[in-house]
Amino acid sequence: MKKIAVVLSGSGYLDGSEITEAVSLLIALNQAGAEVSCFAPEVELSVVNHIDGKATGEKRSVLVEAARIARGHVQSLSKLHAKDFDAVAFPGGFGAAKNLCNWAEKGAKCDVNPEAERVIMDFFNASKPIGAICIAPALIARVLGKQKVTVTIGEDAGTIAEILKTGAQHEECPVDDYITDRETKVVSTPAYMYGDAKPNQVFAGIFGLAHELVEWA
Known part of the structure; x- marks a missing residue:
């Protein structure tokens, strides 16, 4: 049984992990026969009201959220090491762009x-696969841009332009599909970067x- 780490960034798409994406990932990994462990950084997040967006x-x-x-089974990100797992995956949501980095504020910089x-x-240095969903590929691009990693966030022109500034490559992709970079072993799917996507389409990707x-x- 393969061991996969999932890095969460809170709970709720406006200030943490996008819940449908995170749950879809956990279910799909289990369906694929993997043993999943969750991790999150021990930092604070700024709460957003998910009704009015303010x-x-x-x-x-972030860890508590x-x-x-x-379901309470989450460890500090400081305890996650590539030697203990076969792959790692990052769901999207604004938490990936606010709590794992400040892409939402500074973009490529x-x-x-x-x-x-x-x-x-x-994980990159250990040549172990990395998965990234929704806006999380931008985080991967920021870290692995110099390695010419190829990712997708769908077709949002503004975000694609920022990703290209990191040195990374971008490939457009529909919501229910995914793209792979076999050189860097990065897999990405756009999910709710398509804001009007249906949950079943997000799950498919x-x-x-x-x-x-x-x-x-």
């Missing part, structure tokens, strides 16, 4: 959470990504 001014723990999705960067580099990750692992 910041509340409240701060919460991620535990909502992982963003700063990356040190533990998130360490994990990505650990993530299902493909998950099975590709497990096959490579």
Whole structure:
């Protein structure tokens, strides 16, 4: 049984992990026969009201919020090491662009959470697969851009332009599909980068990504 790590960034698409994407990933990885463990950074997030989309001014723990999705079974990102797993995957949601890095603020010039960067580099250097969903491929591009990694976030022109500034390559992709970079072993799918996507379409792309990750692992 392959062991796959999933890196969460909170709970809720406006300030954490996109829940449909995260749950789809967990289900698809289990369907593919993998044993899944969840991790999240020990940092604070700025809470957003998911009804009106406005910041509340409240701060919460990313790790504690991620535990909502992982049913309490989540560990600090500092405990994730490539030697213990066969692959790693990052769901999307604004948390990937706010809590794992500040892409939402700075785009291609963003700063990356040190533990998130360490994990990505650990898996890359160990030649172990990395999965990225929705906006999370931008995080991968920021870290692995100099390696000429190819990712997808769908077809959003503004985000694609920023990704290209990192040195990474971009390939357009429909919501229910995924793309693979066999040189860097990165798999990505756009998911809710298509804002009007249906959950079944999002799941289809993530299902493909998950099975590709497990096959490579």
